[in-house]
Amino acid sequence: MNQLLFSECHINKHLIKNRIVFPPVVCFNYSDETGIASVRNVMHYRQIAAGGPGIVITEATAVWKDGRLAPFQLGIWSDEHIPGMRKIANAVKAEGALSILQIHHAGLLTSDKVSDVAKAPSADPGNPRSMALGIEEIEEIREAFIAAAARAKMAGFHGVELHGAHGYLLNQFASSLFNKREDKYGRGLNEKLKLATDIIHGIRKQCGNDFIIGYRLGANSPTLDDGIEIAKKLEKAGVDLLHVSHGGSLQNLPRTPKGYEFNWIVFSGTVIKTHVKIPVIVVNEIKTPERAEWLIENNHADFVALGRPQLADPEWVNHVMNNEEIVRCMSCKPKCRWYEDSGLCPARKKRDG
Numbered sequence: 001m002n003q004l005l006f007s008e009c010h011i012n013k014h015l016i017k018n019r020i021v022f023p024p025v026v027c028f029n030y031s032d033e034t035g036i037a038s039v040r041n042v043m044h045y046r047q048i049a050a051g052g053p054g055i056v057i058t059e060a061t062a063v064w065k066d067g068r069l070a071p072f073q074l075g076i077w078s079d080e081h082i083p084g085m086r087k088i089a090n091a092v093k094a095e096g097a098l099s100i101l102q103i104h105h106a107g108l109l110t111s112d113k114v115s116d117v118a119k120a121p122s123a124d125p126g127n128p129r130s131m132a133l134g135i136e137e138i139e140e141i142r143e144a145f146i147a148a149a150a151r152a153k154m155a156g157f158h159g160v161e162l163h164g165a166h167g168y169l170l171n172q173f174a175s176s177l178f179n180k181r182e183d184k185y186g187r188g189l190n191e192k193l194k195l196a197t198d199i200i201h202g203i204r205k206q207c208g209n210d211f212i213i214g215y216r217l218g219a220n221s222p223t224l225d226d227g228i229e230i231a232k233k234l235e236k237a238g239v240d241l242l243h244v245s246h247g248g249s250l251q252n253l254p255r256t257p258k259g260y261e262f263n264w265i266v267f268s269g270t271v272i273k274t275h276v277k278i279p280v281i282v283v284n285e286i287k288t289p290e291r292a293e294w295l296i297e298n299n300h301a302d303f304v305a306l307g308r309p310q311l312a313d314p315e316w317v318n319h320v321m322n323n324e325e326i327v328r329c330m331s332c333k334p335k336c337r338w339y340e341d342s343g344l345c346p347a348r349k350k351r352d353g
């Protein structure tokens with residue numbers, strides 16, 4: 001049981017000890033408005049990595065101060081962020097996991113607490129704060145993503161994940177739902193992906209072939225057929241690892257086959273995997289070791305990410321490996337309490353007494 005979940009594999013030259021990923025999960029109140037990683041951030045990632053996942057993807061980290069999704073978001077927009085990030089990367093690596101930093105710009109979803117305007121590929125008629133980016137501004141954001149990746153490398157991370165899902169900036173560029181431009185950053189899919197592909201090429205040039213470039217993709221951007229085409233183009237652009245999540249919209253959700261035991265996000269990841277050769281992480285409500293093993297065993301995924309289960313029990317992976325009891329996530333409604341304050345997670349409270 002769970003043999004394949006604990007099998008090793010490679011991404012580029014990097015050996016990963018198992019197929020379980022800790023996906024990016026923001027811890028808003030751990031840092032302050034500087035975005036510099038605190039001792040609490042470092043302790044959190046050390047604990048998560050010590051729990052056994054093969055890959056730890058650090059939370060959405062802002063490449064642009066005025067593009068943050070919240071005032072207390074971690075940042076990587078300046079060299080001042082490097083020492084704190086180095087402590088996180090070292091803690092994750094010391095525990096034997098691959099360390100990846102998720103880099104992010106919120107675009108239309110920029111918080112009004114960090115900027116009066118929300119810059120995006122196109123203005124959103126329903127959002128008076130929104131403004132379309134000019135060409136020079138897009139080029140500045142491209143450089144900010146590349147510089148952020150270079151800082152992540154300096155800090156010792158094995159790679160970065162571009163946040164191209166959940167309706168944030170790169171997702172907005174990729175999707176015709178948000179991108180109405182008629183210039184070289186709009187029109188067809190190649191143009192819509194120009195910012196992402198320019199960033200990928202820039203990171204590769206600056207950070208070299210061993211540096212992992214991951215991409216978190218919104219599968220319904222806006223349809224799964226678009227998601228498949230986006231994944232193929234990202235592979236061609238040189239991405240090493242795809243992580244399939246949602247596109248920040250409840251429109252055009254793909255139908256899962258009758259009797260299918262996972263949700264449409266997992267389903268989309270498994271479909272996208274059949275169209276690319278690079279490794280694919282699938283995610284969302286996988287929840288149990290049996291379900292995780294099934295996805296790997298049937299070659300529906302190269303990696304499985306379990307977020308809330310590892311928040312509820314940071315020893316989740318070790319417990320599964322040793323056949324020990326797991327503290328289960330209680331699936332709080334209307335949404336995970338971790339968004340508000342990690343101290344409110346009832347499962348974690350139960351575990352820690």
Ligand SMILES: Cc1cc2nc3c(=O)[nH]c(=O)nc-3n(C[C@H](O)[C@H](O)[C@H](O)COP(=O)(O)O)c2cc1C
Nearest residue numbers: 023024025026059060284285306307308336338339
């Ligand atoms: C509290 C919280 C914070 C999250 N923060 C991020 C984030 O920073 N970046 C991101 O791409 N996804 C984020 N997510 C989404 C998770 O990475 C993951 O996709 C989601 O929790 C579904 O997986 P799960 O059912 O295994 O928890 C967050 C989810 C939660 C619950």
